[in-house]
Amino acid sequence: MVTHECELKDLPDFIPYGKIVKAHGIKGEIKVAPYFSYPDDLQLHQEIALVDTEKNRCTLWPVIRSRFQGNNAILKLEGIETRNDAEECRGIELWIDKTLMPRPDDGEYYWHEIEGLMIETDDGIALGKVSDIFSSGAHEVWVVTGKGREYLIPAKKEFIVEKDDQQGKLILTLPPGLLEINES
Structure with a gap:
């Protein structure tokens, strides 16, 4: 098995892709639920990291193959040979x-490019910072937190x-009433 332990600080270019939801089949494949609605083509990645965020530890694993099944990614990693290993x-x-x-x-961004940005309306109202992003099914939703409010x-x-990018902000034109809905 050609894996090696690492710490998150050793992987500055790595970002969360998704969470392993279960084993797939009996030959050690894993099923991953991506965090974003247009998942990256994992075929480009020869190595991924499995991360325990609570312990700030990770392990790098060579990717043997990957494919998609519906909205989920199915991966075979070198060294994970059985269903029990995958579980x-x-x-x-x-x-x-x-x-x-x-x-x-153009005009589309990955979650990691948006999280942490300041949000301002086109008429200069600072709303706060993007603190979280989730998928509603129809589209992603930015959770913007600031000044004791959440939008x-x-x-x-x-x-x-x-x-x-220089100022770390996103300027938006919001439809009438959107901010008021969030204030109730």
Whole structure:
């Protein structure tokens, strides 16, 4: 088995991809539920990290093969040979090298590019920082926290006016009434 232990600080280009939900089949494959709705092509990744975020520890694993089944990724990792081996991975996060991810279309961003950005409306109202992102089924939703409030903002590319990487902010044009709905 060609794996090696590491610490998260050793993987600055790796980001969370998804969580291992269960073993798949009897030959040691794992099923991963991706965190975002347009998952990366895992074929580009020769190595992934299985991460225990509570212990700040990780293990790098060579990828033998990967494929998709519905919305889930199925991976075969070198050294995970049996269903029991795969079951031991249940609940662990799978991280990937973000430098290998294909560039999304104009106006679309990966979660890791949005989380932590400040959100401002096009008329200059600072709402707060993107503290979390989740999928509602129809689209992603940004959880924006600031000034004792929390706003749920649909992640729609037509709302984005500008992404300012220098200032770490996203300027949005929001539909009338969206902020008021969040304040009740």
